Amino acid sequence: MSTVKNLASELRPFKTTESLSVFVAKRFLPVLAAFVVLSFVMVNQKEILGIRWAQGMFLLKNVLWITVALASFVAFYYSSFPQKARRIPGIIAVGALGLLLVLEFFQLNYAQLPAELHTEMDLFRGGCGVIISAMSMGYWWMLKNWAQQGAPRSPGMTGLWASIAASTAGCVLMQAVCWQEGTLHILLWHFLPLSLASYAGPLLAKKWLRW
Amino acid sequence: MLKKTAEIEQKLRALFQLSMNGDGVAYESFLSMVTALVRKNLLQLAGKQLPHEVLEELQQEVVLSIHQKKHTYSLDRPLLPWIYAISRYRYIDDYRQKKRLPVIVEWLDDQVIENGNQSESLDWDELLALLTPQQRELFVRIKVEGQSYAQTAEDMAVSVSAAKVGVHRIMKLLKDKVPR
Numbered sequence: 145m146s147t148v149k150n151l152a153s154e155l156r157p158f159k160t161t162e163s164l165s166v167f168v169a170k171r172f173l174p175v176l177a178a179f180v181v182l183s184f185v186m187v188n189q190k191e192i193l194g195i196r197w198a199q200g201m202f203l204l205k206n207v208l209w210i211t212v213a214l215a216s217f218v219a220f221y222y223s224s225f226p227q228k229a230r231r232i233p234g235i236i237a238v239g240a241l242g243l244l245l246v247l248e249f250f251q252l253n254y255a256q257l258p259a260e261l262h263t264e265m266d267l268f269r270g271g272c273g274v275i276i277s278a279m280s281m282g283y284w285w286m287l288k289n290w291a292q293q294g295a296p297r298s299p300g301m302t303g304l305w306a307s308i309a310a311s312t313a314g315c316v317l318m319q320a321v322c323w324q325e326g327t328l329h330i331l332l333w334h335f336l337p338l339s340l341a342s343y344a345g346p347l348l349a350k351k352w353l354r355w
Numbered sequence: 356m357l358k359k360t361a362e363i364e365q366k367l368r369a370l371f372q373l374s375m376n377g378d379g380v381a382y383e384s385f386l387s388m389v390t391a392l393v394r395k396n397l398l399q400l401a402g403k404q405l406p407h408e409v410l411e412e413l414q415q416e417v418v419l420s421i422h423q424k425k426h427t428y429s430l431d432r433p434l435l436p437w438i439y440a441i442s443r444y445r446y447i448d449d450y451r452q453k454k455r456l457p458v459i460v461e462w463l464d465d466q467v468i469e470n471g472n473q474s475e476s477l478d479w480d481e482l483l484a485l486l487t488p489q490q491r492e493l494f495v496r497i498k499v500e501g502q503s504y505a506q507t508a509e510d511m512a513v514s515v516s517a518a519k520v521g522v523h524r525i526m527k528l529l530k531d532k533v534p535r
Binding site: 156227 | 377387415419420424425
């Protein structure tokens with residue numbers, strides 16, 4: 145009982161957690177906007193951008209990347225608070241990601257695979273992966289710090305959603321910047337950082353998000 | 356049953372909302388109610404076989420977690436699931452932690468303490484030096500001299516449950532320091 149008394153004596157007025165809309169507006173949209181602006185700054189062939197935006201597939205893929213980023217961010221938010229468990233955002237994120245993968249595999253030219261693979265092993269082509277990783281690591285760190293203020297029931301899952309949200313936000317950035325449209329390139333240098341982050345994120349989160 | 360749960364929920368919410376404005380009395384009532392609920396919940400989760408001192412320790416940890424994470428409750432949701440979610444997380448976390456090092460606890464309990472300074476693998480004085488004077492006295496009285504909790508609590512002017520929790524914490528601390 146003395147513990148209760150001591151805790152009660154420490155009490156100061158406090159506010160409860162932000163709602164989802166406020167959380168998204170404050171912690172996701174500015175980052176996504178910054179990534180998109182950065183991508184337009186980084187594009188070196190701006191004259192072709194108009195032609196690209198007219199392509200249905202390009203638009204569809206962008207929509208899907210943004211869907212994955214937003215849905216996984218929402219799943220991250222829900223997993224960071226004890227009583228907010230909801231599965232739908234996670235299902236949407238995984239579904240959209242799966243669709244993106246299916247689209248890429250569908251477009252893969254299997255006859256040209258060895259030649260393409262040889263081209264993709266060039267270090268310069270791997271620049272996309274480096275940029276996506278760098279962007280997503282910074283954003284993941286921010287997400288991890290926000291999750292530490294919450295109370296994630298399953299730190300590993302929170303880490304996984306943070307990794308997917310951060311990496312896909314990075315992929316949204318590279319989607320406009322990168323002019324290599326080869327499927328193998330996308331699978332290797334855009335999906336690989338996402339896969340690695342999805343592996344490392346939960347492991348690190350289990351360590352850092354315990355409370 | 357449902358009506359009773361709804362009443363508890365309503366009462367807790369009212370107290371929580373007052374606490375948000377810094378009302379210490381309401382918060383104390385809130386935490387007292389939560390303590391009872393958590394105890395019941397932990398017994399449901401673990402079954403009756405949970406040792407008393409472990410239950411006390413866990414209960415304190417859950418209440419402390421609720422206090423530390425009170426800002427994570429969102430007002431548009433029911434309060435009881437939030438409390439039970441934290442309680443469950445703490446219980447599972449504690450279970451996992453113990454599962455990782457169960458043998459060492461047994462070994463410490465049964466062998467080292469009974470054998471006292473006969474153990475060659477441990478520097479007993481070094482381990483005891485890790486404790487505060489009060490912890491050392493508590494530990495030596497109960498685990499080395501075999502004094503009862505009630506007698507020790509009386510001699511040291513603390514409650515019996517505080518003595519039990521104290522010993523449990525000391526065991527946990529020593530367990531982490533024992534070379535594997």
